Amino acid sequence: MMAFSRSHPVLLLCFGLLITGCGSPDATESEAEVNVPEPPKENEVVAIGGRTFSIPSPVQAAFAIKNSGLKYQRDLTVPLDRGASLVGKMQQATLLGMYGADMAYVTVHNDGQRALATLQAIEKLGGELELGNAFDRSLLDRFKRNVGSEDSLLRFSGTAFRAADEYLKNNERDDVSTLVLVGGWVESMHLTLADPAAAKTEKLTQRIGEQKSTLDGMVALLREIEEDGANAALVNALVELQAEYTDISPTYTYEKPVTDPASRTTYINSVTAVSVSEEKMASIAAKVLAIRSMILA
C-alpha cells in the first residue's frame, strides 16, 4: 500500500533486513546497512488510503432521489439472495457495496423491514469476505430496536461500513475496500438513473454530471489495485462510462467563504454548474445498467 510503504521506515527497515538475512547467508552487516531505505523526501505528499480520493456516500444519493420526488421502487434493488450465487472476490465485494447503497435507498424511503433484511444479507456476505465483526449480531439487534428511526439506521450502517473499511485497510486489503466503494457508487447511479423521470429533474441531472471527478478517481483507484486482471472487465466498463462524460464540463466559480468561529462552521458559497441533456442521461443510464448487470452476472 503506497501510503503505508512510503511512510513506515521502521517496517521497511525490518523487511529489508529480513530479505537480506533470508536470501543471502553470506551477507554482512555492512551489506544489510546498504539496504536501509532512504528517508522520505521533504514535503513528500502521502496519499490517504493509497490514493488521494474518496467516494461520496450512497446515503447522499438516496436522499437526492427521495428529495427529487422520484417514486420509491423496491424492485430496483438487488435481490437479497444474489449473494449466494456470487463467488469471486470482485463480485462479492462489489455486491456488498451495492447492498449498502440499497440499504440506504430503502431506509430513506422508510422501508424498515427491507432495510433489516438487506442488513442480514450484508452480514452474511460480510462473513464470506471476512470483514471482522463490523456487521455482527449486535448491529442486527440495534437495527431491530431502531427500525422505525431512519436517522439511527443510517448512522448505524455508516458506522458499520466505516468499521469494515478500517478493518480492511488495517489488514492490507485495500482491493476489497475499493471494490465495496465502487459497488456502492454503481448501485447509487443505477437507483438514480433507472427512473426516466430523473432525466427531467434538474437536481438529479446536475448530480449525475457532478459524478465526473468521482468516476475518474474511481478508475484510477481500480487500476492501482489491479494485479491479475481480475477487475479488468470492470475497469474497461467504467472507462467506457468515462467516455460518456468527456463532453460534460462542470464550471467552477470561487466565492469567498464565511466562517463563524462560534459555531465552528464555515459556509462555502462557491458555485459549480454542470448540465446534462436528456439524451446524455439516457446513454449514461444504459452504460450504468450494463456495468451493474456485468457485476451481478
Add this chain to the structure above:
Amino acid sequence: MYRSTFLILSFLGAFAAQAQSGMCGTIADRCEKHISEAYIPDGQFYRALLNGDEMAEFGLTLYGGSTYRVAACSGDSDGVLIFHVVDKEGNVLFTNKDHGNAPYWDLAVAHTLDVTVEATLDPAKAGSGCAVLLIGFKR
C-alpha cells in the same frame, strides 16, 4: 545465527505492523467522538502515517445543500493535526490553524464542489504519527 535474525526481524516486522494498526485504531476511536449523533458517517476510513513535515491529502466531493463535519486527529490528544480545505483553484476555504488546530469543523456547502483536504502534523506537538480523518454529514 541467520535463522535467529530472521525470526527476530519477522517478529519486529509483525509487531511494527500491528503497532501501526493499533495506533491508528486508537486515534480513530477518539476521533469518532467528534462525529456526533447529528451526523451520518460517510462509511470510509482515511489514515496515513506521517513523518516530519510530510503532507497527507485526499480529494472529496462535497454536495450542495449538505453540512459536513470533518474530524482530523493524530497523537494522543486533540490539536495535533493541522488541516486545510482547498478548492481546485488552490483557494484555501478553511484552515484549522486559524482556530487553535480545532480537531473538527463543519463545512456548510451551498453548491457542490470538489475539494482537497491537506493534513500535516503540528511540528510543535509531534514529529511523526498516524493521521486519521473522518467525515460525517447531515442534510
